[in-house]
Amino acid sequence: MSTVSTKIGRRFFIKSSTLAGGGIMLGFNWLASCQMPKKELSSVPKEWFKINGFLKISDNGLVTIMSPNPEGGQNVKTSMPMIVAEELDVNWNDVIVEQAPLDTANFTRQFIGGSQAIRRGWESLRMTGACARHMLKQAAAQAWQVPLEELTTASGVIQHEKTGHSAGYGEMASAAATLPVPETVELKEIKDFKIIGTSRKNVDGQKIVTGQPLFGIDTYREGMLTAMIVHPPAFGLKLKSVDDSAARNMPGIKDIFTIKVFNEDYEKEFFDTCTFTEIAVIVGNSTWEVMNAKKALKISCEPITSSTENRSRFGSKYTQHTPAGLESTTDHKAQMEAMAAKPAEIVRKDGNPDMAFKKAAKIIERTFTAPYLAHNCMEPMNFFADVTSEKATLIGPLQKPEFTEKALSARLGMPLEKIDIQMTRLGGGYGRRSYAHWLIEAALISQKMNAPVKLIYTREDDMTDGIYRPAYHIKFRAGLDGSNNLNAFHVKAGGIPESPLAKDRFPAGAVDHYLAEEWTIDTNLTVGSFRAPRSNFMASAEQSFLDEVAEAAGKDPIDFRLELLEKASKNPVGENNDYDANRYAGVLKMVREKSGWGKESTDIYRGVSAYFCHNSYAAQVLDMKMENGTPKVQKVTCAIDCGIVVNPDGAKNMAEGGIVDGIGNAFFGELTFKDGVPEKNNFDKYRMIRMKEAPKEIDVYFVESNIDPTGLGEPTFPPTFAAVANALYQATGKRHYHQPFLKS
Amino acid sequence: MAKFNLIINGNQKEVDVDPSTPVLWVLRDHLKLVGTKYGCGIAQCGACTIHLDDTAIRSCQLPVSAVGNQAITTIEGLSENGDHPLQKAWVAHDVPQCGYCQAGQIMTAAALLKANPNPTEETIEATMNGNICRCGTYIRIRKAIQTAASNQQG
Ligand code: FES
Numbered sequence: 001m002s003t004v005s006t007k008i009g010r011r012f013f014i015k016s017s018t019l020a021g022g023g024i025m026l027g028f029n030w031l032a033s034c035q036m037p038k039k040e041l042s043s044v045p046k047e048w049f050k051i052n053g054f055l056k057i058s059d060n061g062l063v064t065i066m067s068p069n070p071e072g073g074q075n076v077k078t079s080m081p082m083i084v085a086e087e088l089d090v091n092w093n094d095v096i097v098e099q100a101p102l103d104t105a106n107f108t109r110q111f112i113g114g115s116q117a118i119r120r121g122w123e124s125l126r127m128t129g130a131c132a133r134h135m136l137k138q139a140a141a142q143a144w145q146v147p148l149e150e151l152t153t154a155s156g157v158i159q160h161e162k163t164g165h166s167a168g169y170g171e172m173a174s175a176a177a178t179l180p181v182p183e184t185v186e187l188k189e190i191k192d193f194k195i196i197g198t199s200r201k202n203v204d205g206q207k208i209v210t211g212q213p214l215f216g217i218d219t220y221r222e223g224m225l226t227a228m229i230v231h232p233p234a235f236g237l238k239l240k241s242v243d244d245s246a247a248r249n250m251p252g253i254k255d256i257f258t259i260k261v262f263n264e265d266y267e268k269e270f271f272d273t274c275t276f277t278e279i280a281v282i283v284g285n286s287t288w289e290v291m292n293a294k295k296a297l298k299i300s301c302e303p304i305t306s307s308t309e310n311r312s313r314f315g316s317k318y319t320q321h322t323p324a325g326l327e328s329t330t331d332h333k334a335q336m337e338a339m340a341a342k343p344a345e346i347v348r349k350d351g352n353p354d355m356a357f358k359k360a361a362k363i364i365e366r367t368f369t370a371p372y373l374a375h376n377c378m379e380p381m382n383f384f385a386d387v388t389s390e391k392a393t394l395i396g397p398l399q400k401p402e403f404t405e406k407a408l409s410a411r412l413g414m415p416l417e418k419i420d421i422q423m424t425r426l427g428g429g430y431g432r433r434s435y436a437h438w439l440i441e442a443a444l445i446s447q448k449m450n451a452p453v454k455l456i457y458t459r460e461d462d463m464t465d466g467i468y469r470p471a472y473h474i475k476f477r478a479g480l481d482g483s484n485n486l487n488a489f490h491v492k493a494g495g496i497p498e499s500p501l502a503k504d505r506f507p508a509g510a511v512d513h514y515l516a517e518e519w520t521i522d523t524n525l526t527v528g529s530f531r532a533p534r535s536n537f538m539a540s541a542e543q544s545f546l547d548e549v550a551e552a553a554g555k556d557p558i559d560f561r562l563e564l565l566e567k568a569s570k571n572p573v574g575e576n577n578d579y580d581a582n583r584y585a586g587v588l589k590m591v592r593e594k595s596g597w598g599k600e601s602t603d604i605y606r607g608v609s610a611y612f613c614h615n616s617y618a619a620q621v622l623d624m625k626m627e628n629g630t631p632k633v634q635k636v637t638c639a640i641d642c643g644i645v646v647n648p649d650g651a652k653n654m655a656e657g658g659i660v661d662g663i664g665n666a667f668f669g670e671l672t673f674k675d676g677v678p679e680k681n682n683f684d685k686y687r688m689i690r691m692k693e694a695p696k697e698i699d700v701y702f703v704e705s706n707i708d709p710t711g712l713g714e715p716t717f718p719p720t721f722a723a724v725a726n727a728l729y730q731a732t733g734k735r736h737y738h739q740p741f742l743k744s
Numbered sequence: 745m746a747k748f749n750l751i752i753n754g755n756q757k758e759v760d761v762d763p764s765t766p767v768l769w770v771l772r773d774h775l776k777l778v779g780t781k782y783g784c785g786i787a788q789c790g791a792c793t794i795h796l797d798d799t800a801i802r803s804c805q806l807p808v809s810a811v812g813n814q815a816i817t818t819i820e821g822l823s824e825n826g827d828h829p830l831q832k833a834w835v836a837h838d839v840p841q842c843g844y845c846q847a848g849q850i851m852t853a854a855a856l857l858k859a860n861p862n863p864t865e866e867t868i869e870a871t872m873n874g875n876i877c878r879c880g881t882y883i884r885i886r887k888a889i890q891t892a893a894s895n896q897q898g
């Protein structure tokens with residue numbers, strides 16, 4: 001066992017709370033609301049005792065574990081409580097999972113994004129379970145007058161072998177709840193895990209397949225009104241006036257007005273990015289009535305002027321420049337070409353790249369680009385708000401409640417204590433729901449109407465009022481020496497408005513002469529995180545390029561990468577390389593073996609790709625067939641090293657999702673703009689991957705590991721693009737440099 | 745406004761709404777049957793799929809005035825205890841990720857299995873191609889339908 005301190009920083013991580021009092025939940029209420037009791041109950045729980053912010057134990061031994069982070073399909077609502085249950089040492093069948101509300105006093109890092117939930121929660125979740133187990137043992141030690149060290153636990157039962165005493169957790173819960181939190185607790189050895197590393201079903205699975213109200217958009221309350229927005233039709237425009245003469249008198253319409261999402265003097269945090277700062281709002285009795293009035297509402301707009309804003313990102317200040325003008329994709333392309341032709345900011349240089357390129361026996365130079373992408377969560381943006389002078393209640397799907405709460409507090413001028421944010425399941429997030437300007441919009445509408453309101457974006461609003469994945473451009477040069485070794489590497493990367501480059505990532509560290517440059521172009525299109533930000537393009541470009549370089553060097557693409565990784569491991573160039581070359585090579589070797597790489601098959605074309613991001617490693621071999629000139633992905637074999645896997649089947653599902661998403665976006669993903677107007681606004685124009693294009697099979701393998709878990713929501717997504725491009729090359733003889741690869 | 749008598753999941757319901765209101769919004773706003781989802785509103789994503797008698801229909805494009813006396817089934821009424829073979833197979837394969845599209849997926853699949861208890865893989869793909877899953881759960885959906893079909897055969 002390892003002993004850990006329960007103190008993190010200057011405060012106790014886990015708060016003790018006294019005997020439930022107000023916290024007691026009556027068992028009957030719980031049973032009535034429970035769809036399928038997991039356990040045949042011999043008795044009904046009469047009382048619940050709150051052990052800490054995460055845990056309640058009933059008198060008959062059922063355990064309620066609060067899942068702290070929002071659930072958006074990554075299955076954290078199952079895997080995070082699994083970690084607590086492991087250290088608590090209970091049967092998973094005795095566990096009920098509840099979604100915790102936003103509660104910064106009891107929980108830390110209540111957000112999803114960056115594949116960080118499990119990685120960052122790992123230790124604190126374990127500690128929470130271990131603390132509760134310790135307190136239960138302490139209660140038993142006192143009751144039986146025996147030393148605590150002689151007690152053992154298993155499956156929710158405490159035992160004292162010498163005296164034969166034995167008690168279920170439920171019997172000790174009341175006494176345990178009054179005890180102080182221990183200063184240190186013991187954690188289990190990894191080899192003793194019984195729940196972690198075993199597949200457990202999604203705790204909400206049954207509710208999902210029976211259509212229970214789980215999502216924000218399913219929120220209905222007595223007296224609730226429905227609201228929709230009308231925003232300027234183009235980026236680069238702002239609202240000037242609203243003509244509601246036709247819409248105002250339509251049936252069911254309560255009010256039409258405009259709102260400003262933020263106060264003029266408010267300094268925006270990173271996640272406060274907001275599409276249109278002033279919008280028109282229509283409020284009415286029902287969705288259909290509001291939708292109809294929305295069509296009848298006329299707005300007129302005027303051009304924005306260019307501006308510079310001070311913003312802050314996790315405490316550090318930056319300025320954001322927003323140019324005026326109506327931007328178009330064709331202009332963007334020309335601007336990016338122009339930037340790529342000029343010298344840019346050098347961010348890393350190893351050796352003497354200039355000289356190395358001069359001496360190179362062979363130089364390969366290629367340019368890759370990718371367009372803006374819309375997130376297209378299946379549940380359109382929405383939020384419920386009930387704001388009175390006393391209190392603001394917000395219910396809905398969002399990724400970063402902790403940040404949004406602060407922004408809302410500033411906007412309403414209401415202290416945080418009066419704001420209650422309740423998190424529903426997210427019908428997809430992928431980064432879009434990190435920027436919850438629609439929560440603030442909903443709150444302002446409710447405040448104005450003095451009534452509970454649900455704000456819903458139509459699909460068209462969702463797609464045209466986006467916080468998009470930026471457009472990117474990258475130029476690579478590789479220099480091979482006389483013996484076909486990669487000796488010089490030059491990357492010049494940029495985008496609108498950010499560069500995708502991670503300067504210390506592979507192949508940095510593996511090449512003697514390395515040069516990385518980057519540039520950016522400002523835009524008034526709003527952009528933000530999209531599943532595996534930046535990596536989602538870098539992996540695509542770099543792993544396609546290396547495929548071509550390997551070919552030029554006359555080497556097998558896997559061997560070629562392994563050679564480079566061996567150098568990075570044994571004899572690394574530079575100091576700050578951000579990856580572990582051995583783990584990187586590990587997934588490549590694993591995928592080579594599992595996919596049967598090298599075995600020829602006449603009508604199967606294969607592409608390989610591997611990438612490190614979000615602290616995890618993923619490698620893929622993608623098998624493609626051509627059917628009447630159309631590429632069909634048959635199978636993807638994927639090897640992942642993400643440390644300890646908490647819930648293997650859940651993890652596999654997420655890996656499959658990342659790969660299917662990658663294939664879809666590689667083939668079809670694209671949002672173009674014409675004079676500031678997004679040229680697609682619904683799924684008739686925006687092509688999403690559908691079942692026919694999904695692979696028949698995805699085989700996922702995890703590297704066995706004792707390393708603390710790292711991210712998984714994102715790492716399987718980026719390499720897929722290049723695996724697709726490389727297989728397409730095998731199938732068609734044509735390299736694909738510009739996404740999307742297929743025009744629909 | 746007009747009154748409509750609808751048979752929904754075996755029960756008679758009366759609603760007083762604009763005749764052009766899509767059944768999707770009648771279900772959600774007026775009857776609080778929220779299992780049927782809004783995804784696109786233009787019959788492109790399948791999130792709003794219900795059954796009209798035994799046929800899978802996009803409820804976002806179906807005005808309530810067009811229902812007449814055809815029976816409506818929603819995900820809430822697909823089975824009494826949430827144990828339709830497809831629902832069981834969905835849980836067994838742990839299909840959902842975010843879960844938002846899944847009611848529509850199941851309703852499309854249920855109409856398929858009713859008409860064709862033993863569909864080929866091509867038929868499954870052709871039928872399910874109208875339902876988008878942004879999370880990319882297609883492989884498990886395909887497998888769950890095959891499992892349900894073979895379980896139904898007994
Ligand atoms: S909401 Fe009806 S098909 Fe998309």
Ligand code: FES
Pocket residue numbers: 073378427428840841842843844845846876877878879880881
């Ligand atoms: S499970 Fe998320 S859209 Fe299908």
